[in-house]
Amino acid sequence: MFVHLTREEEDALDEKQGTAISTAYKILLAIGKATNAEKLIPVEWVHLSGVNYNTIGDAGVNFLTEYSQEARFLVPTTINPMGYDSHKQNNLSSNFKKQQGQITNAYEKMGSVPSFSCIPYELFQLPDRGHNVSFAESNAAVMANSIFGLHTNKESSLSALASAITGKAPYSDLRINSIRDPKIKIKIEKELKTELDYGILGYFSGNSVKESCVSFGHQISSIDMYKTKALAAALGTSGACGMFSSKEVYDESISYGKEEEKSIVNELNTTDSGDVIALGSPQLGMYELELVSNMIGGNKFSKKCMIFCPRPIYEKSCKSGIAQRLENAGASIICDACTCLSPLLSREEYDSVITNSVKAAHYLNKSNGVSVCLTDIKSIIRNYTK
Amino acid sequence: MDYSLNCKVIVGGRAKGRILSTKQPINFLSSVDHLTGLITDKNHELCGEFLKDNLLIFPYAVGSSVGAYSIFALKCNGVSPSGIICTLKTDITTASGCAIANIPLLELSKDQEIPEIENFSEGTVDGISGILQIKKV
Numbered sequence: 293m294f295v296h297l298t299r300e301e302e303d304a305l306d307e308k309q310g311t312a313i314s315t316a317y318k319i320l321l322a323i324g325k326a327t328n329a330e331k332l333i334p335v336e337w338v339h340l341s342g343v344n345y346n347t348i349g350d351a352g353v354n355f356l357t358e359y360s361q362e363a364r365f366l367v368p369t370t371i372n373p374m375g376y377d378s379h380k381q382n383n384l385s386s387n388f389k390k391q392q393g394q395i396t397n398a399y400e401k402m403g404s405v406p407s408f409s410c411i412p413y414e415l416f417q418l419p420d421r422g423h424n425v426s427f428a429e430s431n432a433a434v435m436a437n438s439i440f441g442l443h444t445n446k447e448s449s450l451s452a453l454a455s456a457i458t459g460k461a462p463y464s465d466l467r468i469n470s471i472r473d474p475k476i477k478i479k480i481e482k483e484l485k486t487e488l489d490y491g492i493l494g495y496f497s498g499n500s501v502k503e504s505c506v507s508f509g510h511q512i513s514s515i516d517m518y519k520t521k522a523l524a525a526a527l528g529t530s531g532a533c534g535m536f537s538s539k540e541v542y543d544e545s546i547s548y549g550k551e552e553e554k555s556i557v558n559e560l561n562t563t564d565s566g567d568v569i570a571l572g573s574p575q576l577g578m579y580e581l582e583l584v585s586n587m588i589g590g591n592k593f594s595k596k597c598m599i600f601c602p603r604p605i606y607e608k609s610c611k612s613g614i615a616q617r618l619e620n621a622g623a624s625i626i627c628d629a630c631t632c633l634s635p636l637l638s639r640e641e642y643d644s645v646i647t648n649s650v651k652a653a654h655y656l657n658k659s660n661g662v663s664v665c666l667t668d669i670k671s672i673i674r675n676y677t678k
Numbered sequence: 679m680d681y682s683l684n685c686k687v688i689v690g691g692r693a694k695g696r697i698l699s700t701k702q703p704i705n706f707l708s709s710v711d712h713l714t715g716l717i718t719d720k721n722h723e724l725c726g727e728f729l730k731d732n733l734l735i736f737p738y739a740v741g742s743s744v745g746a747y748s749i750f751a752l753k754c755n756g757v758s759p760s761g762i763i764c765t766l767k768t769d770i771t772t773a774s775g776c777a778i779a780n781i782p783l784l785e786l787s788k789d790q791e792i793p794e795i796e797n798f799s800e801g802t803v804d805g806i807s808g809i810l811q812i813k814k815v
Contacts, residue, residue: 315778322777326688326768326785341743348744349712351751355778428743448746450774498740502766532703532740532769559721654741658708658719 295324295462296331304458312363316454320462323451329462335444336419338369338456339412341428342449343399345392346375346633353394360398366459370407370416371399372429373575373600373630380626384635402456408628409602411521413440414577426461428452430528431521431574431651437505437535439520443467446504446534466504466534474507477541481549486668490515491522491650492556493548498531499556500546505535513538518580518669525574526650560653563663566646569593569672572600573631573652581609584669585617591677593622595646598636603627621677633659646672681793682811685784688768689776690805693761697812698732699795700724705741706748706771715757733801733810734759737766749775761803763810765792784810 297305297317305317320332342348348356375392376382400406409415410429413436419425421441427433428447436442445465447455455461465471478497484490490512497506512523527533571584576599584599599618601609606627609615615625631637631652637645637660644663645656653664667675702723704710709719715729729752739745749772752758761782764772768785776783782805786792801812 319774319777322689322773322783323770325686326764326773326783327770342747347707347742348747349751351712351754352747354754355747355750430741430743433743445770446743448743448771448774450746450750450778451770452743454774502737529705529741532738532767655708658705 295321295329301332310362312359313457316457319450319454320458320460324462324464327445327462327464329464331463332460333424333463333467334459335367335424335426335455335461337425338365338367338452339372339425339427339429339432340369340399340404340449340452340456341372342453343372343395343408344375344633345388345395346635348395350391353391356398357394360401363402363457365403365456367456369404369456370409370412371404372410373408374628375635377626377628382636388635407602410574410630411577411602415602415604418442424461424467426452426455431525433534434524434528434536435521437466437472438524438537446528446532472505472535474505474537474539474541475544476501476503477507477509477545479545479547480508480511481547482553484511486670487519487522488648488650488666488668490519491526492553494523494526495530495650496548496552496556498527498529498533501531501533504533505537506533507537507539507541509540510538512536517577518583521574522650529651529654557666560650560657560664561666562657563644563665566644566663566665567596567642568637569595569597569646569676570600570631570637570652571597571647573647573649575630576601576605578605578608581605581614581618585614587670587673588618588621588677591621593677595676597623599623599625600630601625601627637662646676648672680811680813682809683792684787684790685763685808685810686787687784687805687808688773689781689783691780691782692802692804692806693733693782694800694802695731695733695760697735697795697797697799697801698724698727698729698759699735699797701737703737703740706739706745706775707742710748710752712748712751713755713757715752728757729759730757731760733761733763733803735763735765735795738764738769739771743771745771746775746778749781750779753779753781761805763803784808786810
């Protein structure tokens with residue numbers, strides 16, 4: 293099957309609108325071939341990953357610096373967290389800050405909204421259901437498809453970048469209605485209570501399913517936002533799946549019970565306690581800050597605690613007094629960054645981290661090389677505040 | 679026995695190298711060291727292997743969207759696979775990463791009998807005609 297390009301798209305591919313646009317079309321064409329797209333379609337909003345220097349490294353810095361000389365975004369484009377909170381002191385090297393600055397400058401030059409958030413769906417007004425967007429950042433793509441009814445594939449940093457430049461994406465996979473109908477179900481055979489239970493289910497499912505959409509049946513149709521985010525983030529971390537659904541599937545199913553849960557916990561929970569508590573991967577929203585603050589009551593953290601949230605959420609929580617309550621309990625609220633792959637949680641600083649995020653646990657263990665005590669938020673508050 | 683397999687060409691070009699084959703998906707961000715090309719994930723069956731100059735044969739990439747930059751970084755650091763073949767489906771991360779890094783990328787056609795691909799044999803990729811040739815050493 294061939295991707296049908298319009299005359300104008302062919303011209304753009306042939307560098308008639310410059311090399312930056314041609315590069316973007318080259319990426320879209322490769323993805324189009326890979327996913328059997330018949331054409332390109334417009335997207336209304338792009339969310340980019342690949343902002344944190346810790347993840348894209350010098351190769352990414354050099355590419356973006358050069359690319360941003362010419363490239364400009366055609367559609368509204370928001371961006372993922374960077375490495376740290378520039379309003380707060382830290383021990384990061386001057387090289388890290390310099391390279392991180394190069395990246396944020398390049399995105400700004402191309403025209404991005406400086407959102408520095410992995411939960412754009414909690415910050416910006418969403419297009420109507422059924423509209424096409426292009427979300428890199430796996431938790432945002434899964435949330436957009438599964439909860440908000442937007443259509444996006446599980447984009448990569450570079451596919452979303454190409455969509456930001458051209459305003460287009462290949463019409464394939466989860467952009468096609470029939471593929472959004474799940475063909476496989478995870479049969480849940482254990483009780484799910486905490487957000488961590490949902491995270492572990494998500495991680496198992498990503499590992500087990502090769503399809504783009506998975507059903508969990510009716511059991512997940514009425515869970516709250518905190519648990520939904522945990523599920524979406526973990527699903528996006530371990531797999532290629534970009535959507536979950538509560539629609540019943542009767543043909544094919546995979547069982548998820550105590551044993552399956554145990555094997556995931558054994559992989560990700562690598563220590564019994566930790567030096568620091570990290571909350572927020574994905575970043576916490578307003579509702580979650582309030583939830584944590586209410587759980588703490590008047591107590592104080594007995595360990596260092598870092599809470600990651602977007603800056604607009606932090607500012608709102610300052611107005612309502614929630615930020616002060618968390619800070620009085622000893623928490624440090626960090627904006628523009630996220631637990632996941634932040635250099636603030638490096639091996640040089642910490643041996644082990646306590647978190648309730650399965651996504652964070654994956655990257656802390658495998659990328660940061662830090663041990664993880666994986667436990668739910670209620671237990672964290674019970675065990676580490678007094 | 680030597681054999682050749684038909685493939686769909688996603689990113690064109692020619693490549694050769696030692697076969698590095700796995701049935702497990704790969705998260706390019708968290709499982710591979712971008713400076714050395716070493717597969718570092720203890721839970722992956724290729725843990726301890728280097729990608730450099732090999733033909734990587736794997737089902738598809740999983741996890742982080744930033745994996746596309748990871749593939750590009752491997753190429754910039756001179757430690758990338760010489761060619762990549764997806765056996766189940768070509769995911770967006772691998773396709774976009776290879777497109778920017780100019781790494782030949784093929785997908786095995788489903789309409790043929792696919793033999794068990796063994797590691798350490800020699801292979802060549804023809805990203806023009808879409809043929810993967812494997813020679814047993």
